Amino acid sequence: MPETQNSDSETIIAQNKEEWNRLEFLLQDPEPNIFWINCDTARLKKPLHDAITEHFPQLKPYDIYISEKTESLSRIISYDDKDKITKDTVIHIFGLEEAVKSVDFLGNLNFQRDSFFRKAPAHIVFWADFDTATVLTRKAYDFWSWIVFTFDFTTPDMLLTARQKGFIGILKLEDNEIKMPSKDSVERIRHLEHEWDEFLKSVNGKPFTVKQMRDAVTIAMALAKEYREEGKYTLAIYLLGRALELNPSVIEEIDNGIILNELGLAFHEIGDENQAAFFFEKALTIGLNIYGPNSLDIATVLSNLAVSKITLEDFEKAKELLERALKIYDAKKISHPNKARDLSNLGVVLMNLNQHDLARQLLEQALDINIEYYNEESPNIARVRSILALNYFRTGNLETAKKMLEQVLESDLKNFGENHHVIAEDYFNLGSLSLQLQLDLQAIKYCEKSYDIFKKNFGDNHPKTQLVLNSLQLIYKHGPRQTP
Amino acid sequence: MAKYPYDFPVREIRQAISVLKPQFEVTDWPELYVDFSRVRAKETFNSLSVKLNVIDDVFESTNDYSKILYTGHTGCGKSTELVMLHHYLNHKDRFFSVYVDVNESLQMSSFEPEDLFILLITKLVEALKESGVSFSVSGLKKLADDWIAQDPEIVDEVEKKDSKEAGAQLEAGFNFWNFLSLKGNLKTAFSYNSKTSTIIRKSIKQNQGDYIVTFNEILYEIKNEILTKDFGREIIFILDGIEKLRQEKYDTYVQTFFRDARLIQNLNSNLICCVPIDSIYDIHVCSLIDGLYQRFILPLIDVNDNTRQLFNSIVSKRIDVNKFMENGVMDYCIEQSGGNPRQLIKIVAEALSYSQPNNFIVNMEIARKASQELGLDLRRTLTSEHFRILKEENYYDDADKIIIDLLFSLALLEYNGNTRIRKPNPLLQPFLS
Numbered sequence: 001m002p003e004t005q006n007s008d009s010e011t012i013i014a015q016n017k018e019e020w021n022r023l024e025f026l027l028q029d030p031e032p033n034i035f036w037i038n039c040d041t042a043r044l045k046k047p048l049h050d051a052i053t054e055h056f057p058q059l060k061p062y063d064i065y066i067s068e069k070t071e072s073l074s075r076i077i078s079y080d081d082k083d084k085i086t087k088d089t090v091i092h093i094f095g096l097e098e099a100v101k102s103v104d105f106l107g108n109l110n111f112q113r114d115s116f117f118r119k120a121p122a123h124i125v126f127w128a129d130f131d132t133a134t135v136l137t138r139k140a141y142d143f144w145s146w147i148v149f150t151f152d153f154t155t156p157d158m159l160l161t162a163r164q165k166g167f168i169g170i171l172k173l174e175d176n177e178i179k180m181p182s183k184d185s186v187e188r189i190r191h192l193e194h195e196w197d198e199f200l201k202s203v204n205g206k207p208f209t210v211k212q213m214r215d216a217v218t219i220a221m222a223l224a225k226e227y228r229e230e231g232k233y234t235l236a237i238y239l240l241g242r243a244l245e246l247n248p249s250v251i252e253e254i255d256n257g258i259i260l261n262e263l264g265l266a267f268h269e270i271g272d273e274n275q276a277a278f279f280f281e282k283a284l285t286i287g288l289n290i291y292g293p294n295s296l297d298i299a300t301v302l303s304n305l306a307v308s309k310i311t312l313e314d315f316e317k318a319k320e321l322l323e324r325a326l327k328i329y330d331a332k333k334i335s336h337p338n339k340a341r342d343l344s345n346l347g348v349v350l351m352n353l354n355q356h357d358l359a360r361q362l363l364e365q366a367l368d369i370n371i372e373y374y375n376e377e378s379p380n381i382a383r384v385r386s387i388l389a390l391n392y393f394r395t396g397n398l399e400t401a402k403k404m405l406e407q408v409l410e411s412d413l414k415n416f417g418e419n420h421h422v423i424a425e426d427y428f429n430l431g432s433l434s435l436q437l438q439l440d441l442q443a444i445k446y447c448e449k450s451y452d453i454f455k456k457n458f459g460d461n462h463p464k465t466q467l468v469l470n471s472l473q474l475i476y477k478h479g480p481r482q483t484p
Numbered sequence: 485m486a487k488y489p490y491d492f493p494v495r496e497i498r499q500a501i502s503v504l505k506p507q508f509e510v511t512d513w514p515e516l517y518v519d520f521s522r523v524r525a526k527e528t529f530n531s532l533s534v535k536l537n538v539i540d541d542v543f544e545s546t547n548d549y550s551k552i553l554y555t556g557h558t559g560c561g562k563s564t565e566l567v568m569l570h571h572y573l574n575h576k577d578r579f580f581s582v583y584v585d586v587n588e589s590l591q592m593s594s595f596e597p598e599d600l601f602i603l604l605i606t607k608l609v610e611a612l613k614e615s616g617v618s619f620s621v622s623g624l625k626k627l628a629d630d631w632i633a634q635d636p637e638i639v640d641e642v643e644k645k646d647s648k649e650a651g652a653q654l655e656a657g658f659n660f661w662n663f664l665s666l667k668g669n670l671k672t673a674f675s676y677n678s679k680t681s682t683i684i685r686k687s688i689k690q691n692q693g694d695y696i697v698t699f700n701e702i703l704y705e706i707k708n709e710i711l712t713k714d715f716g717r718e719i720i721f722i723l724d725g726i727e728k729l730r731q732e733k734y735d736t737y738v739q740t741f742f743r744d745a746r747l748i749q750n751l752n753s754n755l756i757c758c759v760p761i762d763s764i765y766d767i768h769v770c771s772l773i774d775g776l777y778q779r780f781i782l783p784l785i786d787v788n789d790n791t792r793q794l795f796n797s798i799v800s801k802r803i804d805v806n807k808f809m810e811n812g813v814m815d816y817c818i819e820q821s822g823g824n825p826r827q828l829i830k831i832v833a834e835a836l837s838y839s840q841p842n843n844f845i846v847n848m849e850i851a852r853k854a855s856q857e858l859g860l861d862l863r864r865t866l867t868s869e870h871f872r873i874l875k876e877e878n879y880y881d882d883a884d885k886i887i888i889d890l891l892f893s894l895a896l897l898e899y900n901g902n903t904r905i906r907k908p909n910p911l912l913q914p915f916l917s
Binding site: 022030071103104117120133137138142146150375 | 505558587591592593728732834838857862865866868892
């Protein structure tokens with residue numbers, strides 16, 4: 001075996017020695033095997049994938065990215081494609097976290113299990129996480145029951161730099177959609193950037209042909225999505241702008257809608273909420289023309305626009321939008337994490353409109369849906385509990401709120417470890433509650449922990465660090481009300 | 485495809501891994517079959533044979549046709565047993581047996597109730613072709629001609645595939661069935677909104693009664709041909725794969741088999757169909773089952789002194805247990821299997837994958853680790869409410885949805901016997917104390 005040149009890979013292998021040895025042994029098997037690799041963070045996938053490629057140069061990686069739009073694996077993997085798949089190939093399948101949101105995809109996993117497994121001409125590696133495994137065990141059990149070789153890899157501390165975005169806690173009400181750390185898009189970005197460069201070279205100042213313009217739009221949209229998911233928002237906005245500038249007659253209306261929605265998301269991420277709302281509204285208008293009012297795509301745009309309105313504190317408008325989105329799910333009798341997301345967002349809105357009882361009902365519904373989909377310790381469940389705790393907090397049910405937040409903390413500690421900023425938010429929330437319960441010493445303890453973690457993650461000047469520091473100073477100033 | 489020439493029980497580690505994979509087609513190797521019938525209590529295949537009126541290995545014709553729903557837990561060996569049953573029944577003294585792997589033949593995600601009709605005919609034609617029995621019966625031609633008359637383009641859709649392979653110079657109507665019965669053609673024709681599927685489904689839906697009469701006429705003519713050639717005394721269809729119509733497709737299953745069961749009930753042929761286990765516990769369905777079908781549940785088998793050797797055989801027929809496992813380890817794996825053959829095989833395969841540091845010999849420590857890993861996978865599927873129920877003994881007998889979920893996910897196992905005892909999966913024991 002060649003020595004790996006990649007220090008990340010070496011560190012991962014060293015930390016996961018036993019799992020790596022199993023993987024290595026089974027990858028040497030001349031008969032195809034099916035592997036399921038659970039990574040505790042998405043950050044781990046790329047270097048681990050690289051490690052496999054480095055250690056098995058004779059096995060050609062064939063990476064496939066699937067999404068919520070993927071109906072079935074057989075649609076995107078053709079075992080008959082001898083150019084791409086031979087017995088010396090390893091098929092890496094990424095994006096299951098998204099794909100399992102599709103009911104059709106899950107159903108097809110069960111239906112196509114036998115042919116998928118029995119006819120596999122090469123090793124297949126499913127890259128996923130515990131939540132996705134849980135969804136499969138519940139929703140695609142026939143498929144899951146044939147997965148034998150599962151591997152649990154953990155991320156070495158030195159790689160734990162990925163920052164989670166979009167968290168909502170008691171600190172601030174905002175978009176509560178959970179965004180797990182970005183997917184392994186480095187490879188895709190490299191590939192798309194190459195295509196974009198090639199495209200620019202091929203055009204080289206000459207007027208675009210219609211075909212070139214269409215190609216440009218396709219590449220720009222794909223690349224912009226990757227940039228946005230990787231946090232490179234300015235680049236995403238630049239590319240989307242370029243795509244929009246192209247002659248509109250060659251851009252499909254549907255693509256226009258997607259570009260506008262992507263622009264909205266990118267502006268939302270950089271905090272320009274007015275621009276975000278502007279683009280979401282345009283995307284909505286186009287979407288309604290294409291899909292009509294009852295499509296799930298419309299529900300998604302309504303939901304995005306609602307988040308913008310929440311951020312702009314236009315709660316009445318947000319309420320109306322979310323109610324429209326939820327009606328679409330209800331009409332289709334869909335119980336899905338996206339519906340849970342909209343329910344909890346509406347819960348947040350109603351709490352801002354002082355309709356706490358109704359908000360609590362919606363949040364409980366959201367919690368039920370997430371419990372149905374995810375493992376008890378999933379961050380998605382913890383997030384809804386966190387908002388429910390806020391609801392209890394605001395309605396004076398402090399003990400229940402505290403109990404719920406303790407549950408959230410316990411779950412988050414398992415998922416994120418001690419030093420993650422999510423934990424800092426949990427500690428601060430518990431600190432705030434303890435203060436209300438006149439348990440000042442406990443409040444100090446929680447807030448100090450929160451402060452340390454925020455400082456470590458974001459530095460001293462970050463608004464969240466400052467908020468906790470100010471709270472601590474206030475408690476110190478008035479003196480603790482609780483005897484030690 | 486030629487079978488890999490394994491010399492069972494295998495002694496080479498990579499071969500051992502291969503023959504323990506779930507996708508290993510055990511039915512290709514009759515010598516690996518383990519007959520559990522003598523320990524399956526009252527639910528034995530003997531009783532299934534009796535239900536089919538097969539006494540002393542001979543089918544006695546009656547005026548009734550048996551319609552049997554067959555089910556069991558994931559991994560309990562349903563498909564394996566069904567294939568073995570097909571081989572047994574397919575005999576001149578018993579049946580002309582048509583085995584249908586529904587999943588191989590149709591795109592299940594787009595399955596519609598009407599598809600069952602065309603599926604049965606197509607697979608019958610396929611089986612007749614394989615046996616060299618003529619399928620030139622007038623009813624088949626009439627059916628195809630009717631559809632082709634509605635839209636001649638469906639001929640192109642069906643016949644454009646593999647036209648060379650089909651070869652035979654048959655009349656249009658017969659050629660339609662000939663093409664449709666070629667491998668993969670039915671699935672392709674019904675996997676998207678083709679004209680063929682649209683026209684056929686619509687026609688069957690609108691004229692179901694007529695189609696049932698025609699189908700029975702076809703069966704009558706074919707039965708005579710089969711009897712003449714001494715291929716069996718009756719026709720039986722064995723359908724494997726319908727049990728995958730769960731969750732979003734469950735309603736289609738209920739529609740096909742219960743709400744609108746005319747086709748199946750009026751079919752002048754015997755039928756065994758593997759169905760979702762949920763329906764056995766579904767109060768809205770189980771009340772209908774008894775009126776329409778006989779049922780057969782393949783239960784799990786309790787691990788005890790009478791059965792341990794049989795479980796051992798599942799593995800020891802495939803791999804050399806003495807070479808790969810230390811003394812006593814196999815017994816531990818059997819206990820941990822909870823009587824589920826697939827779970828047993830998974831435990832052993834998982835243990836072998838951890839055995840490299842010990843020269844590929846599984847000792848007790850490695851077996852425990854494998855068992856723990858699989859237990860963790862199972863544990864991950866459970867909510868705190870699931871745990872509460874699992875920890876409360878004697879609380880498993882209700883048909884609450886949550887208990888049914890536990891049964892389906894194999895967190896709870898249901899066993900042989902008059903009382904249908906339910907116990908938590910042994911893999912979960914470490915998490916229940």
